[in-house]
Amino acid sequence: MKKSIDYIKVINKKYPNIKVANSRFIEEGQNNIILVVNDAVIFRFPRNEVNRATLEDEYKILMKLGESLPLNIPNPQYSFIGKDINNTFIGYPLIRGLVMKKDVFAKAQNKEKLADQLALFLKKLHSEQILKQVDSLFYSVDVRKKWLDLYDRIKEKLFFYMKEDAVKNVTHDFEVIFSALSKSSFKNTLVHGDFGPSNIIVNERLDAINGIIDFGSAHIGDPAGDIASLIGPFGYGLEFVNLMKNGYSSIGDYLERAQAYTHTFALQEALYGIENDDKRAFEAGIKEYRF
Numbered sequence: 001m002k003k004s005i006d007y008i009k010v011i012n013k014k015y016p017n018i019k020v021a022n023s024r025f026i027e028e029g030q031n032n033i034i035l036v037v038n039d040a041v042i043f044r045f046p047r048n049e050v051n052r053a054t055l056e057d058e059y060k061i062l063m064k065l066g067e068s069l070p071l072n073i074p075n076p077q078y079s080f081i082g083k084d085i086n087n088t089f090i091g092y093p094l095i096r097g098l099v100m101k102k103d104v105f106a107k108a109q110n111k112e113k114l115a116d117q118l119a120l121f122l123k124k125l126h127s128e129q130i131l132k133q134v135d136s137l138f139y140s141v142d143v144r145k146k147w148l149d150l151y152d153r154i155k156e157k158l159f160f161y162m163k164e165d166a167v168k169n170v171t172h173d174f175e176v177i178f179s180a181l182s183k184s185s186f187k188n189t190l191v192h193g194d195f196g197p198s199n200i201i202v203n204e205r206l207d208a209i210n211g212i213i214d215f216g217s218a219h220i221g222d223p224a225g226d227i228a229s230l231i232g233p234f235g236y237g238l239e240f241v242n243l244m245k246n247g248y249s250s251i252g253d254y255l256e257r258a259q260a261y262t263h264t265f266a267l268q269e270a271l272y273g274i275e276n277d278d279k280r281a282f283e284a285g286i287k288e289y290r291f
Contacts (some may be wrong), residue, residue, distance in 0.1 A: 004024070008035075011078070011091070057218075062075070063076065068130060072211030078092070101234070102197060103162045105118055112243055112246075117209040119211060131220070134220075135220065143181060144181050149222040161290055163291035191219065201213060227251055230244075235262075261265055
């Protein structure tokens with residue numbers, strides 16, 4: 001395994017004037033090695049070629065978004081988008097605060113204020129104005145086709161490992177999704193793609209959101225997907241999301257689909273695991289379904 005000095009050498013090839021007083025790895029993401037330099041700058045290095053391409057796309061998105069959103073997002077000040085994983089990275093000032101996981105969120109006193117901040121952020125992110133800024137970077141997702149493809153891959157690759165009643169329940173969940181999509185009329189927007197607690201940073205007083213991180217899954221698709229991440233098993237629940245309607249009324253139109261999407265999260269992790277030879281992800285996702 002590479003040491004921090006190996007990554008620092010890569011940084012200094014492009015930015016020789018950066019003086020590194022200290023560095024440390026933080027909790028490593030599924031897709032990137034994450035290094036904090038001088039307790040002030042986050043550097044992210046891709047784990048493989050797929051992650052390299054994703055990081056390049058994320059860099060382009062962040063540069064397009066700039067300061068267009070009402071909360072802080074990563075602002076790349078350092079970058080080297082190379083042709084292989086050994087010379088690709090982006091770096092941006094650390095957004096300070098706490099990751100607002102469920103245990104941290106539970107201690108917050110003014111959840112209405114947090115709901116309002118997240119609502120205004122998503123309302124702007126999902127706006128036509130933002131879509132126009134980034135649409136040259138993406139093709140628009142056919143949402144129904146996306147879910148049909150996901151269902152086909154789950155049937156092909158995961159049903160073998162699942163209990164009979166689990167298979168029946170999953171089949172029903174997808175029937176609900178397809179029914180909800182057939183009843184819905186919505187425009188695709190830019191979506192964060194992983195708008196869950198692990199990417200929401202709150203200040204240490206737990207009374208204001210400091211920023212939103214990790215746009216590596218951003219795409220043009222169904223805005224209900226971002227709402228689903230807030231409702232799901234690692235999210236803050238339906239009661240909190242209902243508070244967000246005050247600042248973003250369209251959330252009410254997304255809830256049926258969003259709630260249906262949450263039922264697929266574990267299987268999506270299992271599918272990622274089996275398709276990418278990640279045993280940890282596969283076992284974590286499939287454990288509740290195994291016979």
